[in-house]
Amino acid sequence: MAPEPQILGRAVKQAQYRQHRALDSRLAGIGTTLAQWDALRAISRTPGATARSLAAATFQSEQAFGTLAGRLTAQGLIDRRPGHGRRIEHHLTPAGEETLRAGHRVADEVLAECFAPLSEDERTTLLGLLNRLTEEERADG
Template sequence: MSTVPSPLDAHIGFWLRYVSNHVSHAFATKVEGHGVTVAEWVVLRRLLGTGATAPSALAEELGLTRGAVSKLVDRLLAKNLVSRAANRGDKRFQTVALTPTGREIVPRLAALADANDAEFFGHLSAEQRTMLMGLMKDVVRRHGLKDVPVE
């Protein structure tokens, strides 16, 4: 006995991915116009909130490997958006912090994120946006999802 498989668009996951891909691509295009990738933006935004932070702490907070964070930090150093400093007591322990240029660009990039959300979700009422965000956060909690999306 053969059953007919459900169509792709019968799945919530299909619609989440469909919307997510378009929202993410539009945002990536916006930030790349400012010389930054989405992954770099995530690190910059996190540093604005935490201040000087050890790369290992960034890796843990973002759910990335230390190697991935190291590469992101190297790229941000080359763009003069972050600085790296060694601990006086232990030269192996380093912290990463925003440079003045980095602190200046983060609000502009955050405004792009806000504009991107408005572009895709501005037609929803405040109540609908709150409900949608609440539903997504519930899925995250129920499944113990930890990694911050960076790509």
């Protein structure tokens, strides 16, 4: 018998919550948070991006991302520069690049621990299933 959708949804949420707690805890050791590291990662992928596109990439509202970008600017991790028209572009500073690299090392360790109970084949299957669930969203994005 297949699991009820609410039970399945809760299990996905529990796994995500566990990862986020572990990431946030370990990223604090390098002086950042999961939200900040995720923002640095998004800016690194698309240097010069607007707050609107970065908010979407980090699953935040524009207002929340703007507040976060203000903190990152104050910490010297990003620059916000005028672009075309009223556009404000976001770029990493050297300190932001270093924080991003340190965050990648932490994330690699934490996520390896989180997925350790699964075999390589199970991880491959899980990724394939999750990709199927988000296919439409990726096609629209």
